[in-house]
Amino acid sequence: MTALVPLSAAASPDPTPASATASAAALLEVRNLTINYASPRGTLRAASDVSFAIRPGEVMGLVGESGSGKSTVAMAILDLLGEAGRIDGGEILFEGTDLRRLSAAHRRRLRGDRIAAVFQDPFTSLNPALTVGRQIAEPLVQHKGFTARQAAPRVEELLAEVGIREPRRIAQSYPHQLSGGMQQRVLIATALGCDPKLLILDEPTTALDVTVEARIIELLAGLCESHHLSALFVSHNLGIVNRICNSVCVLYGSEVVETGRTRDVLARPVHPYTKGLVAALPRITTDRRHRLSSIPGTVSKLSGASESCVFAPRCPFAEETCRRLPQALRGDAAGNSVRCWKAEALAGTPWPEESTASRPQAAPPARSAPLVQVDALRKVFGERRSILPWLRRDGTVAVDDVSFTIQRGEVLGVVGESGSGKSTIGRSLLALIEPTAGTVLFDGADFVKQAKEGDRDLRRRAQLVFQNSAASLNPRKTVGAAMERPLVLAGRQGEAERREMIAALLTRVGLPAAYADRYPHELSGGERQRVNIARALATDPEFVVCDEAVSALDVSVQANILNLLADLRDELGLSYLFITHDIAVVSHIADRVLVVYGGTICEEGPIGRVLRPPYHPYTEALLSAVPRLGGAEDGPEPERILLEDSTAPPGGGGCAFRGRCPRKLGAICDERAPPVQTAADGHRIACHIPLAELAERASVFPELAALH
Amino acid sequence: MLLYTLTRLAYLAMVLVVMSILVFLVTQAMPGDVASMIAGQFASKEVIDAITVKLGLDQPLIVQYGRWAAGILQGDLGRSLVLEQPVAPILMEALSRSLVLAVVALAVVTVIGIGLGVLAAVRRGRLADQMVSGVSYLGIAVPDFFWAIVLVLVFGSYLKWLPTGGYAPLSDGFVPWASHLVLPVVTLVLMLIARIARLTRSSMIDVLQTNYVKYARAKGLPEKVVIVRHALRNALLPTITVLAIDFGLILGGVVVIETVFSFPGMGRLLLFAIQRHDLPLIQATILIISTAYCLANLTADLLYAFVNPKIRHGMGNA
Numbered sequence A: 001m002t003a004l005v006p007l008s009a010a011a012s013p014d015p016t017p018a019s020a021t022a023s024a025a026a027l028l029e030v031r032n033l034t035i036n037y038a039s040p041r042g043t044l045r046a047a048s049d050v051s052f053a054i055r056p057g058e059v060m061g062l063v064g065e066s067g068s069g070k071s072t073v074a075m076a077i078l079d080l081l082g083e084a085g086r087i088d089g090g091e092i093l094f095e096g097t098d099l100r101r102l103s104a105a106h107r108r109r110l111r112g113d114r115i116a117a118v119f120q121d122p123f124t125s126l127n128p129a130l131t132v133g134r135q136i137a138e139p140l141v142q143h144k145g146f147t148a149r150q151a152a153p154r155v156e157e158l159l160a161e162v163g164i165r166e167p168r169r170i171a172q173s174y175p176h177q178l179s180g181g182m183q184q185r186v187l188i189a190t191a192l193g194c195d196p197k198l199l200i201l202d203e204p205t206t207a208l209d210v211t212v213e214a215r216i217i218e219l220l221a222g223l224c225e226s227h228h229l230s231a232l233f234v235s236h237n238l239g240i241v242n243r244i245c246n247s248v249c250v251l252y253g254s255e256v257v258e259t260g261r262t263r264d265v266l267a268r269p270v271h272p273y274t275k276g277l278v279a280a281l282p283r284i285t286t287d288r289r290h291r292l293s294s295i296p297g298t299v300s301k302l303s304g305a306s307e308s309c310v311f312a313p314r315c316p317f318a319e320e321t322c323r324r325l326p327q328a329l330r331g332d333a334a335g336n337s338v339r340c341w342k343a344e345a346l347a348g349t350p351w352p353e354e355s356t357a358s359r360p361q362a363a364p365p366a367r368s369a370p371l372v373q374v375d376a377l378r379k380v381f382g383e384r385r386s387i388l389p390w391l392r393r394d395g396t397v398a399v400d401d402v403s404f405t406i407q408r409g410e411v412l413g414v415v416g417e418s419g420s421g422k423s424t425i426g427r428s429l430l431a432l433i434e435p436t437a438g439t440v441l442f443d444g445a446d447f448v449k450q451a452k453e454g455d456r457d458l459r460r461r462a463q464l465v466f467q468n469s470a471a472s473l474n475p476r477k478t479v480g481a482a483m484e485r486p487l488v489l490a491g492r493q494g495e496a497e498r499r500e501m502i503a504a505l506l507t508r509v510g511l512p513a514a515y516a517d518r519y520p521h522e523l524s525g526g527e528r529q530r531v532n533i534a535r536a537l538a539t540d541p542e543f544v545v546c547d548e549a550v551s552a553l554d555v556s557v558q559a560n561i562l563n564l565l566a567d568l569r570d571e572l573g574l575s576y577l578f579i580t581h582d583i584a585v586v587s588h589i590a591d592r593v594l595v596v597y598g599g600t601i602c603e604e605g606p607i608g609r610v611l612r613p614p615y616h617p618y619t620e621a622l623l624s625a626v627p628r629l630g631g632a633e634d635g636p637e638p639e640r641i642l643l644e645d646s647t648a649p650p651g652g653g654g655c656a657f658r659g660r661c662p663r664k665l666g667a668i669c670d671e672r673a674p675p676v677q678t679a680a681d682g683h684r685i686a687c688h689i690p691l692a693e694l695a696e697r698a699s700v701f702p703e704l705a706a707l708h
Numbered sequence B: 001m002l003l004y005t006l007t008r009l010a011y012l013a014m015v016l017v018v019m020s021i022l023v024f025l026v027t028q029a030m031p032g033d034v035a036s037m038i039a040g041q042f043a044s045k046e047v048i049d050a051i052t053v054k055l056g057l058d059q060p061l062i063v064q065y066g067r068w069a070a071g072i073l074q075g076d077l078g079r080s081l082v083l084e085q086p087v088a089p090i091l092m093e094a095l096s097r098s099l100v101l102a103v104v105a106l107a108v109v110t111v112i113g114i115g116l117g118v119l120a121a122v123r124r125g126r127l128a129d130q131m132v133s134g135v136s137y138l139g140i141a142v143p144d145f146f147w148a149i150v151l152v153l154v155f156g157s158y159l160k161w162l163p164t165g166g167y168a169p170l171s172d173g174f175v176p177w178a179s180h181l182v183l184p185v186v187t188l189v190l191m192l193i194a195r196i197a198r199l200t201r202s203s204m205i206d207v208l209q210t211n212y213v214k215y216a217r218a219k220g221l222p223e224k225v226v227i228v229r230h231a232l233r234n235a236l237l238p239t240i241t242v243l244a245i246d247f248g249l250i251l252g253g254v255v256v257i258e259t260v261f262s263f264p265g266m267g268r269l270l271l272f273a274i275q276r277h278d279l280p281l282i283q284a285t286i287l288i289i290s291t292a293y294c295l296a297n298l299t300a301d302l303l304y305a306f307v308n309p310k311i312r313h314g315m316g317n318a
Ligand SMILES: Nc1ncnc2c1ncn2[C@@H]1O[C@H](COP(=O)(O)OP(=O)(O)OP(=O)(O)O)[C@@H](O)[C@H]1O
Pocket: A037, A038, A039, A044, A045, A046, A064, A065, A066, A067, A068, A069, A070, A071, A072, A073, A082, A084, A085, A236, A301
């Protein structure tokens, strides 16, 4: 790194010549932007002194944990902060003009025309009552003076450009008739309509399945290239930012802590927070002892001007100086900047690793009688029988003929996309859903039957932790009160005994015992999920179903929770059914995995086997779609397999994946259910392609070969 | 959508059959004997018995119901005992007057109520919103007969601008017709508008916070377009339901208002029939009122489905 030049206004009131030349070329330049939200509890700082610049044709990633102010900055550029948000300082220069100096009407005319946007959740971003064609045409009519009739061919052109095959038909459909991927394509088409200069993309793929996400990212990258578009790409997913962004800007606690070229920042992060973020990212591994690095503590909400480095409370390198002085953003000649005075000194220091060496190798799961045994499970939702023929309904098959076992102390991962039946499997195991057919044996007993007969002991022995940690806790009950009921269920009668147990459980999940008196809204997302886990542990269970238990959490917090779950497995001998859509997460925690598609198991086996060839065609596509951090260190990027947008799995016989399978053989896949072929170690693949042929494909994770 | 409509119509038919049975049974249980009423207070037992046989009143209930129901299916609603003429024309006249009242009142409520609700939602928390909310509370808290009486006293008795009650058919000229309608309509509007305005306000506030409204703004659409095309259209779904049900209610007669203004609609007809123990008239009136109510509900559901494409396209097999 060369000499550091202060960039921030706090450090130097007039811009240095270096930054002035940079801004001359920039399409969008944000300078010292400060935004506050008025809330009943006073003002809340959502962006302070945020500065960055995007050159024509550049895609900049804006990353940071939830609440770091990413969306706030994006919305400020669009002038869509809403009533509570207020810009208290700074400039937003678009093509050299400060947007804040323009009239609101002028800003509106730029919006949707020169500056277009795509938001996170495509389904809620589309008006349910209007055809998508009409919605795509709106900016054309508004900004380009098209009539509805003139816009129609342009709409079809746009739809074709974003990869929709029947543009005419799709233009006439309503949002709910399209899949998530198609909806997002529609929004992208809307944004492209007026040939904008700048795209504001706020988590455009976060709500999508991995395979669909890969396609959309590919599409966006191609469009930015071919139209010479600039984009601000808001995301919390470093892997995706790595794929599509030329430069990246890392926000922490409303401040920019590091910005620079993507390959510099993500491969050799300089700021301690960026180091932590990169280290906490789960990577593909199969080592059972491995624990993820995590960032201790949580983001503290800011109101006033900070008196110290914002990251100091969580920084392992913090010193006295850090707590005394607010930090300024300092840039180097290459255009990268960092907000940490120790940056140079820390250049070669990695984020401290979680100690794994001292950890005893946990006993591998016992090969005795399985704890959970599922046989030919089938669940059909919404089937209706009636004497009136038009009232009859076939229903949707959520799970079809699924069989598997879970040993004591074993973690079985379930991966697949949304709607593939993962949660239905999990809920059937806990008898929260009554299977249409098939049996679930828990420790040799028929769980569904026992549960119906009111067997509370079985209920006690199997517990559930699910995704939405906020919704699963009653907002009017303290943490302690929420844990009372499961303890009573577990037969703890004495009040003093229960209080002691609650304290012990909270300590067990790494929370102070005093948290028993807190209400859910006083906890962070990660803390709430810990409470949920503590509550599940209260009944002293043997088996826990974790349904997307870490999906809604930030990476640093997710790492924490994953480590906790792994510790509990090793120390208490718990078994988990671990449902997730994230392959990297499952590789960290699971011993074995089921890959499900359209309610059927397409592949099953030990994690180390599933991650290497032979692959089921779906598994291969799924694995190759996983966005990862990769630089020169991780070897060349393997080629990606891109699937068609998801369609409803076709019913009837044949392979559930046949509608999207890139390796489909032909009629045989349509007509006959694929045979289950068994490879080594109980690795099973259901496909008509012979194992030997499947084994010929290259590994998606060449780095795994070196591991074992 | 067609299947959905057919299914709903089938349900409607079933409901009406059940309803007609209930109406029939309840009126049978009412005190008073039809035959002696027809015969008059001083008739001899023989005369009464003769009438009983002639009307088939000595036959089992189920046979009597069958005959009554068969008559209705052929458009014969029976003969009024008191008025001594067929029920059908009497009913149709009252119904048509109630219909006029309902259409006019609801037209006013729809336009003003929705307008106020949108205004309050868009200017949420500001003066306009507070005023709409304040007036709405007043409208809901004060009972309808209070407005009716105040209006009659002020505009009818004191200022003498408007007739205090009654009804003039349109054939008497537009001005008399309209002047008789003003007070009952205003009372109805005062009674219904608060709920519509508040409902529209709250659903509008919800919709204004949705992502698609935000996205509509991100497209650079003017605020007017955002509010009307994107927000209002979706916010109206619950309002439509309530409006249709209100329509059914007015059609079925608003007894208090009709009484205060001596408005000869369905409500007063029913009251008259009950006071005079006119069984055929009671039965027919209740049946028509229930039918009107069910039809209004059905219309509400169909409208809802029609405005909401998710239901419109998803209901083929539901
Ligand atoms: N309308 C609002 N009123 C008050 N506070 C708000 C409002 N919107 C956001 N905030 C607060 O501002 C801060 C920044 O929020 P913002 O939505 O920009 O974060 P983000 O980085 O986009 O997070 P996420 O990854 O969860 O989308 C948060 O602390 C948030 O609670």
